[in-house]
Amino acid sequence: MDKQEKPQQLNQVVKVGEALPADVYAANGLLLLRKGHYVLNEKQRERLVALGMTHPANALPPVESDLTRIGEFSPFEEIQYAARHLDYLLGAGLSAKGFEQRVRALANRLIAFTEKAPDGMLASLLLVPLAKYSSAHSIHVGIILAVLTRRLELEAPARNSLIAAALTMNLSIAALMDELHHQSSPLSNEQRSLIEGHPLLSSAMLRELGIEDELWHLLVQTHHEKWDGKGYPYRLDKENIESLSHLLHLADVTAAKLVPRTYRSAMKPNQALAQIFMEANALFDFRFTSLLVKELGIYPPGSFVQLANQEMGVVLSRRERADEPCVAVLRRNDGAPYNKPQLREASLSEYRITQAIDQKQIGIRPQYLAGLWARHRSGSTTYR
Secondary structure (H helix, E strand, O other): OOOOHHHHHHHHHOOOOOEOOOOEEEOOOEEEEOOOOEOOOHHHHHHHHHHEEOOOOOOEOOOOHHHHOOOOOOHHHHHHHHHHHHHHHHHHHHHOOOHHHHHHHHHHHHHHHHHHOHHHHHHHHHHOOOOOHHHHHHHHHHHHHHHHHHHOOOOHHHHHHHHHHHHHOOHHHHHHHHHHOOOOOOOOHHHHHHHHHHHHHHHHHHHHOOOOOHHHHHHHHHOOOOOOOOOOOOOOOHHHOOHHHHHHHHHHHHHHHHOOEOOEOOOOHHHHHHHHHHOEOOOEOHHHHHHHHHHHOOOOOOOEEEEOOOOEEEEEEOOOOOOOOEEEEEEOOOOOEEEEEEEEEOOOHHHOEEEEOOHHHOOOOHHHHHHHHHHOOHHHOOOO
């Protein structure tokens, strides 16, 4: 493909707001974006058209070379790139080279970006469609843990091991998770057996890949243990469950409730968090459920809400009180769209949140929403 043909072809392939119909590669064969990846804005599209092609002679797997850079970024683009890298690692399995280095780099990248823009990263969890459920779910769990551990006195190595465990806890059943994401029928006996054995098998695969971090292994092995003793694979009671394993389990459950499956809708974020909070001290440590609600808010960034004055919008950033976030209003009280978002503080009575609503009630496309967090830096909020 020559230089004159390439832009014209990619102009037809890469469209803002649509999933890519084909893989896109760099000239050296590096896979830039997989088929199914969503292009969220015109800047991202222009970059792909300038650098990419659809059929290189020798495609190479993704590498982690860009995982050490921070710079300027879009949270919505970042979660897609993170999921793409993890998808490669989970798919490569025992054949992956430099596995530990890549996973730890990705964990540190999630931590760094979450420190820089926690509201934008939480919003990306709720708003950005990702192609593969297995990698998407682990990235979502990693983001939740990165937010929660900002408030815990946790040494950096332990924090990295915790998020690395979140990224690899389902290593042995990644393909099965992608299959089950579309399956509405009950589990078969074989599927159930694979699921119940995956904490130990994933840990075994990590050992084959050279992972010697025992905390990492412990967290992977026990991330499905429950306080009521009905977890697996060890059926531990709550006194014998490592605290960080329980935190990982809580983040795992939270992420699963927030993201839809093909055959069912996601719970509204406030309903999911309320349900988890109601199970505090029975199934979850009250300290962690309280931390979850305080750090994510009752209406996390990315939640769609209606205000007391009937305006509708999306939660932009958290505030000190969990039920009083900053909201970017997108539609007037008569339903007509604003020309540009209007900021409302839910702490004021006229802008009090009255209910959570579905995104379809607002009808705003993801690429437009992405710009909200590019314009509104989390560092400018009054949240602690």
